[in-house]
Amino acid sequence: xxxxxxxxxxxxxxxxxxxxxxxxxxxxxxxxxxxxxxxxxxxxxxxxxxxxxxxxxxxxxxxxxxxxxxxxxxxxxxxxxxxxxxxxxxxxxxxxxxxxxxxxxxxxxxxxxxxxxxxxxxxxxxxxxxxxxxxxxxxxxxxxxxxxxxxxxxxxxxxxxxxxxxxxxxxxxxxxxxxxxxxxxxxxxxxxxxxxxxxxxxxxxxxxxxxxxxxxxxxxxxxxxxxxxxxxxxxxxxxxxxxxxxxxxxxxxxxxxxxxxxxxxxxxxxxxxxxxxxxxxxxxxxxxxxxxxxxxxxxxxxxxxxxxxxxxxxxxxxxxxxxxxxxxxxxxxxxxxxxxxxxxxxxxx
DNA sequence: GCCACCGGTGGC
DNA sequence: GCCACCGGTGGC
Numbered sequence: 519x520x521x522x523x524x525x526x527x528x529x530x531x532x533x534x535x536x537x538x539x540x541x542x543x544x545x546x547x548x549x550x551x552x553x554x555x556x557x558x559x560x561x562x563x564x565x566x567x568x569x570x571x572x573x574x575x576x577x578x579x580x581x582x583x584x585x586x587x588x589x590x591x592x593x594x595x596x597x598x599x600x601x602x603x604x605x606x607x608x609x610x611x612x613x614x615x616x617x618x619x620x621x622x623x624x625x626x627x628x629x630x631x632x633x634x635x636x637x638x639x640x641x642x643x644x645x646x647x648x649x650x651x652x653x654x655x656x657x658x659x660x661x662x663x664x665x666x667x668x669x670x671x672x673x674x675x676x677x678x679x680x681x682x683x684x685x686x687x688x689x690x691x692x693x694x695x696x697x698x699x700x701x702x703x704x705x706x707x708x709x710x711x712x713x714x715x716x717x718x719x720x721x722x723x724x725x726x727x728x729x730x731x732x733x734x735x736x737x738x739x740x741x742x743x744x745x746x747x748x749x750x751x752x753x754x755x756x757x758x759x760x761x762x763x764x765x766x767x768x769x770x771x772x773x774x775x776x777x778x779x780x781x782x783x784x785x786x787x788x789x790x791x792x793x794x795x796x797x798x799x800x801x802x803x804x805x806x807x808x809x810x811x812x813x814x815x816x817x818x819x820x821x822x823x824x825x826x827x828x829x830x831x832x833x834x835x836x837x838x839x840x841x842x843x844x845x846x847x848x849x850x851x852x853x854x855x856x857x858x859x860x861x862x863x864x865x866x867x
Numbered sequence: 868g869c870c871a872c873c874g875g876t877g878g879c
Numbered sequence: 880g881c882c883a884c885c886g887g888t889g890g891c
Contacts, residue, residue, distance in 0.1 A: 725874060742884050768883070782880075
């Protein structure tokens with residue numbers, strides 16, 4: 519029945535300031551290894567109901583549905599939220615904001631990045647009341663995510679960093695349309711000590727939602743299990759320290775927004791018609807929300823990116839050059855691939 | 868020259 | 880359709 523979700527928020531960087539680092543903690547994602555067995559509690563299906571949120575005004579559709587389980591199920595579990603830093607921060611209830619030192623500012627380091635949306639904060643959904651609770655650090659989030667099925671998250675769990683919070687308190691955030699939401703995978707192993715797992719969210723319209731990278735202690739960036747394996751072979755010292763392949767997972771969260779990721783086009787259909795560009799284009803007036811979830815376990819980790827900006831406005835001039843003309847041929851909205859571009863450019867916030 | 872990022876494909 | 884992998888290159 520209850521399902522919980524973890525989410526982290528991401529913020530997009532519009533400028534450079536961003537967040538990159540916010541990259542979603544990799545941990546959010548589950549490791550390939552074996553997932554733990556889900557307990558009934560997490561998996562279950564029902565969803566959550568979300569109360570109204572205090573801080574945000576969005577309408578939100580919350581996740582509710584208690585009754586139906588299906589859809590929601592997914593959402594409810596672990597979700598990662600990505601959001602705009604500024605937004606996110608404000609959204610944090612005061613109580614939270616004050617508490618841990620880490621809350622007031624992002625625990626993650628921010629580096630200038632080029633532009634893509636990044637995770638700015640992490641949240642997890644209470645298995646009992648389904649309210650989302652902000653997690654003060656990426657490390658804590660990874661910890662929770664790693665054992666989310668065996669140890670469902672409860673509001674009481676948050677007392678570790680936020681004294682007296684309970685299910686009676688308003689949610690720290692509400693899943694609404696103001697941000698991009700992504701559902702994270704449960705039970706992803708924490709990276710080995712000295713290693714870092716980075717989640718890079720791609721821009722809207724890309725053919726993939728995100729990429730996971732592991733940064734080895736030497737600073738080497740590894741992008742697949744094959745690369746990790748080769749790296750470990752060359753550096754047996756890590757193996758001696760106990761590093762194993764089961765500690766790495768390249769699973770990425772899934773965006774809730776259906777059209778965030780471009781669908782793969784059937785090769786055969788080069789015609790423009792076949793493509794749906796536009797219709798699904800996000801409403802520029804609102805931020806994008808995405809959520810990723812693990813269907814198997816039903817856990818959701820959430821993340822949202824509050825872009826206030828429309829990611830796509832066609833216009834945009836690409837910040838980067840595009841390399842493939844093909845896609846753009848359908849211009850119009852389609853071109854979102856570059857959305858990142860627009861994101862960064864957008865001044866908002 | 869490097870590398871973060873994106874696209875595209877093979878395999879399921 | 881999804882995911883893992885990795886080639887290629889824009890942007891620095």
